Amino acid sequence: MAKSRFKSPWILHFNCGSCNGCDIEILACLTPRFDVERFGMLHMGNPKHADILLVTGPANRRNARVLRNLYEQTPDPKVVVAVGTCACTGGMFHNCPNVLGGVDKVIPVDVYVPGCAARPEAIIDGVVLALKKLAEKKVEPVKAVGGR
Amino acid sequence: MSKGQTKRKYTIFPFGPQHPVLPEPIQLRFTVDEERIVDVGVNIGYVHRGIERACELNDYRRNVYICERICGICNFIHALCYCMVVEKLLGLEVPERANYLRVIWSELNRLESHLLWLGLFADAMGFESLFMQFWRDRELVMDLQERTGGNRVIISTCVIGGVRRDIGRDLANLVEQGMLKLKRHMDALAPVILKDPGIKKRTVGKGILTYEDAVRLGAVGPTARGSGVAKDIRSTGYAAYGALGFEPVVEKDGDCYARLLVRFYEVYQAIDLILKALKEMPEGKIRVKPDRWPEGEATARAEQPRGELFYYAKANGSNRLERLKVRTPTLANIPSLLAMLPGYEVADIPVIVLSIDPCIACTERITYLKKDGGK
Amino acid sequence: MVRMFPNIFRNLFSKPATVKHPFVPRKPYPEHRGRIVFDMERCDLCQDCERLCPPAAIKVDPEKKTIAYDPFKCIYCHICVENCFQQAIKAEPDYTPPVYQKEIKYFKPD
Numbered sequence: 247m248a249k250s251r252f253k254s255p256w257i258l259h260f261n262c263g264s265c266n267g268c269d270i271e272i273l274a275c276l277t278p279r280f281d282v283e284r285f286g287m288l289h290m291g292n293p294k295h296a297d298i299l300l301v302t303g304p305a306n307r308r309n310a311r312v313l314r315n316l317y318e319q320t321p322d323p324k325v326v327v328a329v330g331t332c333a334c335t336g337g338m339f340h341n342c343p344n345v346l347g348g349v350d351k352v353i354p355v356d357v358y359v360p361g362c363a364a365r366p367e368a369i370i371d372g373v374v375l376a377l378k379k380l381a382e383k384k385v386e387p388v389k390a391v392g393g394r
Numbered sequence: 395m396s397k398g399q400t401k402r403k404y405t406i407f408p409f410g411p412q413h414p415v416l417p418e419p420i421q422l423r424f425t426v427d428e429e430r431i432v433d434v435g436v437n438i439g440y441v442h443r444g445i446e447r448a449c450e451l452n453d454y455r456r457n458v459y460i461c462e463r464i465c466g467i468c469n470f471i472h473a474l475c476y477c478m479v480v481e482k483l484l485g486l487e488v489p490e491r492a493n494y495l496r497v498i499w500s501e502l503n504r505l506e507s508h509l510l511w512l513g514l515f516a517d518a519m520g521f522e523s524l525f526m527q528f529w530r531d532r533e534l535v536m537d538l539q540e541r542t543g544g545n546r547v548i549i550s551t552c553v554i555g556g557v558r559r560d561i562g563r564d565l566a567n568l569v570e571q572g573m574l575k576l577k578r579h580m581d582a583l584a585p586v587i588l589k590d591p592g593i594k595k596r597t598v599g600k601g602i603l604t605y606e607d608a609v610r611l612g613a614v615g616p617t618a619r620g621s622g623v624a625k626d627i628r629s630t631g632y633a634a635y636g637a638l639g640f641e642p643v644v645e646k647d648g649d650c651y652a653r654l655l656v657r658f659y660e661v662y663q664a665i666d667l668i669l670k671a672l673k674e675m676p677e678g679k680i681r682v683k684p685d686r687w688p689e690g691e692a693t694a695r696a697e698q699p700r701g702e703l704f705y706y707a708k709a710n711g712s713n714r715l716e717r718l719k720v721r722t723p724t725l726a727n728i729p730s731l732l733a734m735l736p737g738y739e740v741a742d743i744p745v746i747v748l749s750i751d752p753c754i755a756c757t758e759r760i761t762y763l764k765k766d767g768g769k
Numbered sequence: 770m771v772r773m774f775p776n777i778f779r780n781l782f783s784k785p786a787t788v789k790h791p792f793v794p795r796k797p798y799p800e801h802r803g804r805i806v807f808d809m810e811r812c813d814l815c816q817d818c819e820r821l822c823p824p825a826a827i828k829v830d831p832e833k834k835t836i837a838y839d840p841f842k843c844i845y846c847h848i849c850v851e852n853c854f855q856q857a858i859k860a861e862p863d864y865t866p867p868v869y870q871k872e873i874k875y876f877k878p879d
Contacts, residue, residue: 263441266755267466267547270510274536277513277529278786309440327867331824334841334871338463338824341451344444350871359867362844363466363547367790372867374791379869452823459823459846530786544802550846558851 254286255377258296262313264303267363268330272300280366293319298376304332304345305352317353323383325376328355329369331362404432420754426740434735436728441755449718454480454688455554464720465756466547468698470503473552475696478632479705480554483688492556493634494675499549501664506535507699508657511751515654518744519596524586531579538572541565556681566672573665580661587658597650601734601746604648613730614723615701617750620653622646627697638670650749687711698723700751722756797862802847804861807836807876811857818849818858836876840865
């Protein structure tokens with residue numbers, strides 16, 4: 247079961263205040279040109295099913311609570327990928343009043359994907375790096391964690 | 395409400411902010427009577443960033459890059475509208491060639507956005523293969539944006555006083571070939587949109603917005619044009635639209651299918667506009683530099699893929715703007731959406747919500763700060 | 770039914786739309802705005818790029834003669850590339866690869 251996790255990672259995408267640019271590039275990854283379903287990646291809507299959390303956009307004050315909630319709901323082992331410049335540091339929105347500046351101020355981030363908007367190739371590379379990280383993380387003894 | 399109805403139990407369920415149908419966080423609260431929707435409330439502010447305030451803190455030339463990132467899908471038109479308002483403040487004349495280039499890029503943006511929407515709409519109807527077809531054709535447009543502008547999504551070519559990059563003869567040929575290829579692909583998909591009974595069953599008669607409602611609630615863009623309101627800011631002739639000649643696409647029925655058809659015909663219209671602009675583009679300069687700082691008040695309007703975009707700016711002769719106000723089409727369309735939903739079934743929600751093409755990243759700006767703070 | 774056959778044959782023998790990205794790297798377009806590299810032999814530390822950079826990703830220190838460039842704050846608008854008088858900022862057409870740790874790049878004269 248642990249092996250199948252790396253063969254078919256399930257992805258949860260959360261937009262916490264980005265400009266939509268990175269979001270449509272994540273969607274573009276799913277479509278014929280950059281078909282990520284070749285790697286068995288599936289886009290899920292439910293945080294309890296997900297292994298990889300793709301976060302776009304600078305976290306703002308209202309979103310931070312929702313984001314932390316989603317992070318806690320995702321079962322271990324999990325990897326967080328910050329997609330786009332604004333998810334890494336805040337980027338263009340670094341001096342906006344309502345922006346905390348970077349997802350890593352709210353939850354621990356494992357992989358940073360730069361680019362504004364991040365190219366689909368860069369996102370795929372980032373997810374491949376995330377899979378290596380996922381393999382390194384130890385699977386804790388099953389204690390009813392997400393039922394897997 | 396009569397007495398008998400108040401005794402009935404209604405269910406209230408929230409839809410969002412994290413939901414597979416919606417790529418962006420918005421919360422809709424539905425009051426339903428078994429399967430029928432009775433009332434809808436909307437709760438936004440999840441992606442509020444305070445962009446308008448940030449625009450007052452920065453140099454006015456840098457603001458182009460912030461305004462571009464209000465929305466990633468229609469980024470060029472945001473930048474264009476911001477540049478137009480500042481050019482009015484400065485009294486700057488944009489070179490003719492730059493106006494044509496601006497039209498080409500804003501129509502490429504519109505193509506990208508409409509193809510994206512057509513795909514998402516097909517996905518909401520459960521028509522997975524049509525979704526894939528539209529997104530495959532969209533990559534043609536994305537490639538052209540990358541070749542001409544420099545980036546797949548955020549083009550960043552519009553600056554105050556013109557554009558940053560020129561489209562040379564080789565690139566113009568490339569764009570022309572790409573457009574003709576896209577037209578062929580669209581011709582192949584047209585019978586599906588126009589004849590498929592599955593699409594008609596899911597969309598015809600769903601989410602009706604009458605002509606009177608569209609006018610009263612101030613609907614803009616394809617939402618209004620689907621209800622028979624011939625309202626399109628491009629017909630005012632900003633940039634080079636006046637020289638190119640322009641007629642808005644209008645459908646009369648006011649349901650989801652009419653809005654689908656408006657967007658589908660606008661894809662053809664955008665292709666024709668790009669081909670015409672490439673043919674008629676004059677030679678000359680593409681950029682003039684501003685020679686003073688902005689002063690006074692001005693407004694500018696432009697047509698986004700989703701509707702009318704409005705910018706207001708006030709400046710006092712320093713290198714910063716005193717106030718910038720942005721009104722985006724999704725905000726104007728939300729009242730129409732709330733009027734459309736009641737009376738339909740829960741299974742129709744994704745189709746009707748998507749039919750106004752909501753862009754939440756556009757919607758959330760300084761207007762909602764007070765509302766959020768009050769909670 | 771008969772009208773479907775040309776379409777089926779075309780789909781059987783045409784090239785797939787998918788690019789084999791991680792295995793076969795795609796050649797980047799020369800027009801793409803990609804990675805930024807500073808050429809310290811040409812740079813005269815005029816700080817123009819620092820003033821122009823919209824997200825303030827470039828910090829020039831004229832005393833230590835170093836440039837601190839944060840690729841995770843850069844929005845790749847290439848406004849610095851176009852405005853550099855010494856043409857000391859070079860643009861590569863490929864993108865910045867994703868990493869595990871954020872780090873600021875320092876450019877010093879050798």
